[in-house]
Amino acid sequence: MRNLDSELLRTEGDINLSQNRKEWQERHLSEQAFQLLEEDSEFYLHQSLSTPCLNVIEKSYGIYLEDIDGRKYMDFHGNSVHQVGYGNQYVIKAVKDQLDVLPFSPRRYTNNTAIQLARKLVELAPGHLNKVLLAPGGASAVSMALKLVRKATGKFKTISMWDSFHGASLDAISVGGEAIFRNGMGPLMPGTLQVMPYNSYRCFFGDRNASNEKGLDYLEYVMEREGDIGAIILEPIRCTDVQIPPKEYHQRLRQICDTHGVLLIYDEIPTALGRTGEMFAFENYGVLPDIVLLGKGLGGGVFPMAAMLAREDLDVAGDIALGHFTHEKSSLGCAAALATLQYIEDFRLLERANSLGEYMKTRLLAMQNRFELIGDVRGIGLLYGVELVLNRKTKAKAVSEAERIMYKCMEKGLSFKVSQGNVLTLAPPLTITEKELELAMDILEKSF
Template sequence: MLKNVNQNHIIASKEKKYVSNSQKIPYYPVAFQKGKGALLYDYENREYIDFLSSASSANIGHGNKEIAKVVKEQMENLAQYTLAYFYAREPVELARKLISVAPGDDNKKVMFSTTGSASIDGAIKLARAYTGRSKIISFCESYHGSTYGALSISAINTNMRKNIGPLLPEVYHFNYPNCIRCRYGKKEKSCKKECLKDIEYAFNYYLPAEEVAAVFIEPIAGDAGLIVPPKRYMKALHELCKKNGILFISDEIQQGVGRTGKWFGIEHFDIEPDLIVLGKSIGGGLPLGIVIGKSDIMDSLDAPGHLFSMTGNSTVCAAALKMIEIFEREDLNTRAYEMGEYIKNRFLELKEKYEIIGDVRGVGMSIAVDLVKNRNTMEKNYEAAAKICYRCIERGLILIFIGQSVLRVQPPIVITKEQVDKALDIVEKSINEYLNGQIGEEVFKITKGW
């Protein structure tokens, strides 16, 4: 067990004094001062294996010297000069590169923001401007961000929505295709896509399809518990959108940039979305949001419909370009898929040993380990998730839970097999300590989680 974490505790206590509570979902009082690859070090110089990638915003890992070098050089030349009025080479090159890796042809354009959340807002503006329609469809337990538009189409935590209304109007939420805990009581063989029929029913009775501008969907529902939808559902939803002139928008903020073993999670479903939204890892460690879309859609919003002084600045775009160069040179998409399969299989081995693991799922290095009280009912086990994650962090593994019961396994793609094996040993030890009643209730004085 780790002791003498005084520096970490001091920083945590100072944060409580000086930083708004609205920005914290606490798991454990540890503060990081540096990192290298898939390793992190706190202010007592203790080493941790990273199974979170800073909420999937550090896909390429930490402390990359190539990225640091180009950022330093760019900062020394010109950190930024607003693109609202003038021009720069780096954002143009980044836009060209992103269009070249996006699904479909190159008849696309890019819109820059400073965060994924702001890019969701931009996509909402584009959808309404292009279609001339006002209504938006999203999904229960979705999380698209914290700006007003992104929050309005999210539906994961009521605390995010309390006392700040009214939110964006004309947003409609439907059930995400969660086959693990089907809200219709169906199994795969008996499923008739009831969740999709809910949308079709709405189109017939109270939500005119011709008034719907867009459907926003995560290719894997991240903070809901890394729910992987059936391909047949996604294809049918896409067809329903095309049939009714509704834009299909893929939120790739968490699942994009190689997380699933492809540049974009939606590629696993053989779908070309109308708009793709990126954030988190796309900036190579710096804040950046992106919308990629078909040119006619992207040009439907007149200036200054979505611009910010610091948006798409030269420094962050230089970092993003170098990150993409490294990604391609080291074939990190392939690495993400292969290492993801290894991690998933290791967890499936643990599932054979421990009844508390109800499901292991995921694509690439976006993996969910679902902890349950009973495998037959799939009742969520919040206590187990909170205590096991707490003990893992104590033992040197950064691991959190989402969806009340799901261990969120999203390491940096550069993680080594040796580091994975060490991390899995920590997980197994922590499971055994939980099952043996060796993790106390004091955990809940600190750990909250989604």
């Protein structure tokens, strides 16, 4: 009999059809929860990662999710939208105030809140990132960037990374590399070249001892041979399984792009706004991109909001529409984003991410010393990945163990996701207290 669980693709997150999930649900969900999940499953198209769903959530507040049976979970996933926590009063008040004055702004017009947000983003961004376009979601921001590159450079080829993620729309999966989004889709957008694994700085074509120079040498080789590359798009720090290149990697990448006239696009949709201890993840590397993409947390966990920031000399598309989305300059979304940025500054969340991140690092490394199952701990700010392996020498993935630990943590009130089948991805709200973080680390340790 075929083991379907073992054949499921595990990349972006934990799988919604696994046996471990089924067993957890049978042990912990009420009859009411099962009835609602069945109703949800009846009406929504099924897709990997989400439908059928895990549970039914009734409330979200602070760092917590609460299900319909009253169980609370510290949320260390949050789809990367919860930098300022759930139900943040700065954000809620701003949106409520805006609702009374300007609930919707037709796209032919601008509004004062949208202008304030653009000004604030330009003030926060270092260097020459002085032009802004807003979008209703991250995939739309990726789409705008790809179009801007073609318009500005006259080139339509884009380099991206194997197994990367940049959104679920057809153009986004063309530059994204995760099979769970691409399989069976047929011809994708032409001109997209996936030439190397994201973690090529750690291991290139299976050579874990290779220097990060080897992957960049190959990247430059491709640029020289192709000759008509418009841009390269990548996450400066990969969020899903937490891959963190050294400074030298991004600094040389910037030099390579300059040498070959290639635009550098950083997709910071899941990692910007303080998650890494800096407002922008690329600030950890001392380099400047030509375009940076924001999203997810920009809406404060309340409103879908994304943005593209670009060099001012790339303002060359006045004769076409790069976006012009119905909710592009949303008065409500802009109010939420402004309040989010203000809260991050007023409550010094960058400093909190760094100080609490150090505690998190200490606890996780201590667990690695204690448990052979932990093959690697990677992190920056309040973003950590704990890679589980069956053998530290062979690096064989501990897939079943990772899932079992995740569901054991959920039993104790801690929620996170598993990426690549064996990486526990831990990304708490930046508003988490020291006591809450200590409790979360205790739960994780006991679950091993």
